Amino acid sequence: xxLLAPTGFLAQTGFPVPMHSATLAHYLLVAxxxxxxxxxxxxxxxxxxxxxxxxxxxxxxxxxxxVAFGRYHLDFTxxxxxxxxxxxxxxxxxxxLALVVLLFRRKESLDAEAxxxxxx
Amino acid sequence: xxxxxxxxxxxxxRGGRGVxxxxxxxxxxxxxxxxxxxxxxxxxxxxxxxxxxxxPPAAACRPARDCGLDQVxxxxxxxxxxxxxxxxxxxxxxxxxMTPQIVGALVAALAGGLALLVMGLRNxxxxxxxxxxxxxxxxxxxxxxxxxxxxxxxxxxYFILTVIASAGLFLILSAEFMAFALIIVYAGAILIxxxxxxxxxxxxxxEGETEVLAEYDVQAREPIAACVxxxxxxxxxxxMLFRGVSELPQPPAAQPDALLADxxxxxxxxxxxxxxxxDGDKLITGRSGDLTSVGSDAxxxxxxxxxxxxxxxxxxxxxxxxxxxxxxALGFTLLRGHPGAIEIAGVIxxxxxxxxxxxxxxxxxxxxxxxxxxxxxxxxxxxxxxxxVTGRSMT
Numbered sequence: 392x393x394l395l396a397p398t399g400f401l402a403q404t405g406f407p408v409p410m411h412s413a414t415l416a417h418y419l420l421v422a423x424x425x426x427x428x429x430x431x432x433x434x435x436x437x438x439x440x441x442x443x444x445x446x447x448x449x450x451x452x453x454x455x456x457x458v459a460f461g462r463y464h465l466d467f468t469x470x471x472x473x474x475x476x477x478x479x480x481x482x483x484x485x486x487x488l489a490l491v492v493l494l495f496r497r498k499e500s501l502d503a504e505a506x507x508x509x510x511x
Numbered sequence: 512x513x514x515x516x517x518x519x520x521x522x523x524x525r526g527g528r529g530v531x532x533x534x535x536x537x538x539x540x541x542x543x544x545x546x547x548x549x550x551x552x553x554x555x556x557x558x559x560x561x562x563x564x565x566x567p568p569a570a571a572c573r574p575a576r577d578c579g580l581d582q583v584x585x586x587x588x589x590x591x592x593x594x595x596x597x598x599x600x601x602x603x604x605x606x607x608x609m610t611p612q613i614v615g616a617l618v619a620a621l622a623g624g625l626a627l628l629v630m631g632l633r634n635x636x637x638x639x640x641x642x643x644x645x646x647x648x649x650x651x652x653x654x655x656x657x658x659x660x661x662x663x664x665x666x667x668x669y670f671i672l673t674v675i676a677s678a679g680l681f682l683i684l685s686a687e688f689m690a691f692a693l694i695i696v697y698a699g700a701i702l703i704x705x706x707x708x709x710x711x712x713x714x715x716x717x718e719g720e721t722e723v724l725a726e727y728d729v730q731a732r733e734p735i736a737a738c739v740x741x742x743x744x745x746x747x748x749x750x751m752l753f754r755g756v757s758e759l760p761q762p763p764a765a766q767p768d769a770l771l772a773d774x775x776x777x778x779x780x781x782x783x784x785x786x787x788x789x790d791g792d793k794l795i796t797g798r799s800g801d802l803t804s805v806g807s808d809a810x811x812x813x814x815x816x817x818x819x820x821x822x823x824x825x826x827x828x829x830x831x832x833x834x835x836x837x838x839x840a841l842g843f844t845l846l847r848g849h850p851g852a853i854e855i856a857g858v859i860x861x862x863x864x865x866x867x868x869x870x871x872x873x874x875x876x877x878x879x880x881x882x883x884x885x886x887x888x889x890x891x892x893x894x895x896x897x898x899x900v901t902g903r904s905m906t
Binding site (some may be wrong): 409410411412413414415416417418419420421423424425426427428429430431432434435436437438440441443444445447448451454455458459461462463464465467468471472473474475477478479480481482483484485486488489490491492493495498500501502503504 | 667705709728
């Protein structure tokens with residue numbers, strides 16, 4: 392069965408064979424769905440930490456899309472870029488969570504709407 | 512700028528109309544002949560699709576039947592599934608009143624599953640691996656749970672599940688290094704930070720309450736508007752992406768051994784351990800230390816033995832270990848192609864560390880009332896802990 396035929400790491404065939412663009416479309420659909428779920432979460436959740444988690448979801452989606460494109464073009468730049476996305480995500484998590492802890496200490500609440508007076 | 516865009520031969524575009532689905536631009540199988548690329552790039556009829564420059568691309572918007580999206584999924588079905596998924600996610604979001612969250616999640620899952628199924632049926636010859644379906648269902652389901660679970664700790668744990676499932680997707684895409692880096696960095700480091708902060712920044716339970724669910728976790732903000740916006744974005748993105756995907760240029764032929772010329776030490780070590788290189792033999796290298804004849808073009812390794820006799824090892828005799836691994840190719844791309852970006856990433860990490868230290872050392876000025884309230888809460892917590900009250904949810 393073609394469905395069960397292993398590719399990539401499971402087959403140990405060495406360098407990957409070219410991928411059809413219809414297969415690429417599947418990966419792009421999953422990445423888009425993940426991105427949209429993250430976006431909806433960012434818009435609807437009111438907990439500051441969950442909002443940060445949703446941005447990480449969107450990072451994940453971008454990473455999947457980039458690796459899939461890199462695999463399609465047999466180019467490693469996509470994977471390289473995901474490394475930098477990881478770096479930025481780590482930096483963002485450190486800074487953002489430090490800010491969230493500060494905000495929580497001030498108002499004893501993680502509600503984003505508790506900080507409505509920050510609106511410029 | 513422009514020249515990197517999608518190069519579309521007007522000739523090929525017109526010729527593509529009569530060709531059955533999936534075969535336009537010769538996408539199906541095989542390597543492109545070098546002549547094909549040359550013709551596309553130099554033909555006077557070539558139109559470069561570019562939003563700002565050049566003549567308006569006449570072939571850009573052909574009739575809807577031929578407009579790309581149709582090759583991947585039926586457009587009306589796609590938009591219907593977008594609406595269905597939006598309604599499902601909207602139902603699944605947490606609300607104060609009891610909403611049928613499970614029904615919503617099932618509806619959303621049905622929409623996503625139908626979309627994948629329809630895409631698979633339309634291009635049945637190019638289905639992805641079955642593990643793709645397993646991992647993507649896990650990733651999407653866990654992502655849905657991240658945004659619908661009322662308890663932040665569980666959200667973070669479901670996010671770890673999403674990360675692990677997308678690492679599985681990376682494995683299928685033969686990006687092994689990125690898969691493991693993702694698990695180590697994301698699931699192992701970043702998410703642990705999140706968990707710590709969630710536990711630090713949770714309000715202590717009031718007296719007599721068994722579980723603490725903050726009001727802002729239970730009640731979603733503007734779920735309908737957010738779902739409409741999100742799934743409008745999904746419809747637009749899928750339209751653009753799938754249209755672009757069906758017009759992508761054909762991928763280049765794989766050059767599995769092109770990097771071997773840059774790795775003479777690896778070649779020598781592998782050949783020695785496999786007995787193809789005896790004592791006194793040495794690889795013939797070029798002027799700059801490269802192996803002159805290792806590579807995808809030549810496909811042979813030239814060896815000179817101690818007597819000065821030159822022999823070649825053809826590709827059919829190369830051992831299996833000689834193939835370029837993912838991590839080696841990635842290392843070459845990263846360190847040779849983007850050294851400046853690595854420096855910048857290092858500076859970003861340093862700045863983030865300094866910033867986090869400075870921010871968390873900052874003393875928060877509380878007024879007297881808030882201090883009293885905190886002291887009361889702390890005393891209450893200590894008393895209840897000393898009494899050993901059981902049945903209290905620690906989350």
